[in-house]
Amino acid sequence: MTDTAPAGLSDQPLGGPVPGPVVLPDPAGDPGALALALVRVPSVSGAEAPLADAVQAALAARDHLEVLRHGNTVVARTRLGRAERVVVAGHLDTVPVSRRTGNVPGRLEERDGQTVVWGRGSVDMKGGVAVGLHLAATLAAPRRDVTWVFYDNEEVADELNGLGRALAAHPDWFEADLAVLGEPTGASIEGGCNGTLRLILDVPGLAAHSGRAWRGVNAIHAASTLIERVRAAPLRTVDVEGLAYRESFSVVRIEGGAAANTIPDRCRVTVNYRFAPDLTAEAALARARRVLAGLGADGDEAEPVIDAGTGPVAVELDDLCPAARPGLDSPMARELIALVRERGGGVGPKYGWTDVARFSAAGVPAVNLGPGDPVLCHTDDEHCPVAQIEAVAGALRAWLA
Secondary structure: OOOOOOOOOOOOOOOOOOOOOOOOOOOOHHHHHHHHHOOOOOEEEEOOOHHHHHHHHHHHHOOOEEEEOOEEEEEEEOOOOOOEEEEEEEEEOOOOOOOOOOEEEEEEEEEOOOEEEEOEEEHHHHHHHHHHHHHHHOOOOOOOOEEEEEEEEOOOOOOOOOOHHHHOOOHHHOOEEEEOOOOOOOOEEOOOOOOEEEEEEEEEEEEHHHHHHOOOHHHHHHHHHHHHHHHHOOEEEEEEEOOEEOOOEEEEEEEEOOOOOOEEOOEEEEEEEEEEEOOOOOHHHHHHHHHHOOOOOOOOOOOEEEEEEEEEEEEEEEEEEEEEEOOOOOOHHHHHHHOOOHOOOEEEEOOOOOOOOHHHHOOEEEEEEEOHHHHOOOOOOOOOHHHHHHHHHHHHHHOOO
16 A cells, blocks of 8 residues: 555645545545545545436546446446346445545554554545445456445435435436445444434523613523433334334533623524434424424324423424334345454444434345444544544455455
């Protein structure tokens, strides 16, 4: 593996537009070098087109692949007539470049005796994209047909998600027996994912001069009732197909107050519930509402009135994404698990939400398997061990070849 920037990128400004066409190194080469090259191409959500163009060009050069495109989502697939088909997918976009460390372009570093690719997107998830590109280029005659997917806008609003948009427009492109999403898992398999919902609670109050506070109703004080209900919420650890999914319910944002000498007449509280795959999205929403209303989490009320002592609280549903079950019970999945374990990986649940839920909703069981520690996602010190890139590539090659 060499520490050489892709053509045209050595003088690129941090996070700025790509100056001219991007040319990736031969994806059939070292997957670690390919990961570094990918990190050195800025591709913040909404600006993936140059990288998508380069991915399409690299795949179109392979005679064994049919290459399709929807927006900035690139799909390449074998058409060998195999009895089974697998989807291997990864997103091309990243969160913005760090203002503190300027972590594009990336570089190689030595950490604790191992070589890592450092830089924005190395973990989330250009290490996984490198694995997919490398295998797409080198597996000309796999024993299972494979659909390789490289998509845009995963890190932003749901309606912009390239995988979701391509699924809606071309569902036939994604028909498969199992999907593998290359999100970072530390080279282990993480089955399914927790669902996520986000509510914005608008707590009413009554404004007054803070010198005569008794004439008003402090909305921020009232919001503490809701905060305490969230803090005390009964959180479950649920066994789903042999994996333990741990829930969380958190206050993630508070907004309130008009002036330093005024009793606030309004407070907005944002809460986030990460729910286990045994609940539908609708059941999780009803459960969250009951907790916020001060009722038991389990019950029949789907939309109880939520009141913090100052009148009904307006509730805005800001986000609702269903959970996905693990999908580890098929012979194909069990074979992949065995190969991952041979290489030192394990099996566990996915606590965060990932696009495996989209595949699950489309009737395709899906798992997460990719290089990199997910704890490092979006951090200033994002870095991915080259050994994990090679381990994931090796496991998938043995499973598919």
